[in-house]
Amino acid sequence: MILMNDFKIEPPAIREAMQAAVARVFESGWYVLGGELKAFEREWASICSVDHAVGVGNGMDAIEIALRGLDVGPGDEVITTPMTAFATVLAILRAGATPVLADIDPNTALLSMASAERCFTSKTRAAVLVHLYGQVHNMPGWVDWCRQHDIALIEDCAQAHLASQNGTVAGAFGAAGAYSFYPTKNLGAVGDGGMLVTRDETLARRAGTLRNYGQSVRYHHPELGLNSRLDEIQAAILSTRLQWLEEFTQRRREIAAAYRAGIVHPDVRLLAAPEAESAHVYHLFVVCCEARDALQGHLQAHDIQTLIHYPIPIHQQPPCLEMRRDPQGLGQSEHHAACCLSLPCHPQMSDADTAAVIAAVNAFKLP
Numbered sequence: 001m002i003l004m005n006d007f008k009i010e011p012p013a014i015r016e017a018m019q020a021a022v023a024r025v026f027e028s029g030w031y032v033l034g035g036e037l038k039a040f041e042r043e044w045a046s047i048c049s050v051d052h053a054v055g056v057g058n059g060m061d062a063i064e065i066a067l068r069g070l071d072v073g074p075g076d077e078v079i080t081t082p083m084t085a086f087a088t089v090l091a092i093l094r095a096g097a098t099p100v101l102a103d104i105d106p107n108t109a110l111l112s113m114a115s116a117e118r119c120f121t122s123k124t125r126a127a128v129l130v131h132l133y134g135q136v137h138n139m140p141g142w143v144d145w146c147r148q149h150d151i152a153l154i155e156d157c158a159q160a161h162l163a164s165q166n167g168t169v170a171g172a173f174g175a176a177g178a179y180s181f182y183p184t185k186n187l188g189a190v191g192d193g194g195m196l197v198t199r200d201e202t203l204a205r206r207a208g209t210l211r212n213y214g215q216s217v218r219y220h221h222p223e224l225g226l227n228s229r230l231d232e233i234q235a236a237i238l239s240t241r242l243q244w245l246e247e248f249t250q251r252r253r254e255i256a257a258a259y260r261a262g263i264v265h266p267d268v269r270l271l272a273a274p275e276a277e278s279a280h281v282y283h284l285f286v287v288c289c290e291a292r293d294a295l296q297g298h299l300q301a302h303d304i305q306t307l308i309h310y311p312i313p314i315h316q317q318p319p320c321l322e323m324r325r326d327p328q329g330l331g332q333s334e335h336h337a338a339c340c341l342s343l344p345c346h347p348q349m350s351d352a353d354t355a356a357v358i359a360a361v362n363a364f365k366l367p
């Protein structure tokens with residue numbers, strides 16, 4: 001079976017290095033908010049070319065803390081996409097703000113600026129831009145758009161480790177970037193983890209307070225925060241896995257290039273190729289097919305696992321049925337949800353696996 005992720009077949013050297021990192025934490029006798037976290041925060045800030053990184057419990061909390069740290073909350077509207085992980089929108093709700101859903105561009109499945117424009121009101125305070133599937137697209141345009149509308153740009157980078165455009169890495173374009181290190185992300189922990197990155201020293205200090213019950217110095221709580229800290233074991237493991245991230249990202253790109261060259265089925269549409277100067281990291285390789293469920297069944301029969309990101313757009317989730325949205329509707333998101341399919345694209349795949357996926361897709365017969 002070709003799986004969407006296969007950690008058990010990673011090179012043994014990775015597991016040995018992770019075990020050594022865990023042993024180091026045990027020997028230190030310090031498990032939360034210690035030297036491993038500080039070191040990993042410095043490494044991740046440097047990768048993003050920003051001055052500050054604040055390790056938190058997960059990607060969702062990173063978004064909530066970014067919003068709260070920027071004083072975006074009750075009464076404020078935040079524009080985002082319905083074609084994302086539920087966590088993106090839940091974080092906005094947890095910050096007390098009002099999500100407003102704009103539609104996507106069908107060629108990329110990323111937020112449409114025309115739709116975001118229709119969602120903008122005098123109450124809009126921020127946009128949470130999701131670098132879906134690992135794409136970083138039209139960032140100069142979005143930076144300008146947010147500046148013109150005088151709103152904060154927050155990047156959801158959960159799928160975009162090392163993605164960049166014009167040399168700027170995801171998370172460094174706007175006020176804050178939110179990373180997840182959930183195991184299946186391009187850089188994954190052995191459990192939950194997240195990080196907020198920012199150039200803004202005030203926001204970084206605020207985030208450091210918010211992740212730790214709103215505590216400024218020990219036993220002083222100027223505000224109500226969360227308990228959301230990246231622990232020492234996960235930080236040590238992430239620092240270790242970081243050594244393989246570049247190589248694994250390159251492998252994802254090779255697989256994606258093979259898919260782009262090899263998949264020629266007339267009923268299977270690929271998403272737009274990345275723009276020039278834009279480095280896609282292929283967290284997911286997504287195709288679209290009107291007969292998606294049949295294609296998924298066909299691939300399953302050929303021992304190829306696939307997943308759907310995402311089958312239900314946010315506004316069709318029961319708690320979100322009344323959520324504010326583009327007055328022209330969210331038809332493109334609904335259509336994408338009905339036809340998208342994520343093919344296996346993980347760094348442990350062999351060339352033979354990749355060829356098998358291509359051959360199986362091309363052999364698909366419409367029902």
Ligand SMILES: *Cc1c(COP(=O)(O)O)cnc(C)c1O
Pocket residue numbers: 058059060061084085087088130156158159179180181182192193194
């Ligand atoms: C995974 C993911 C999140 C949430 O990250 P967690 O660490 O699971 O909280 C948020 N947004 C997107 C786009 C994601 O893929």
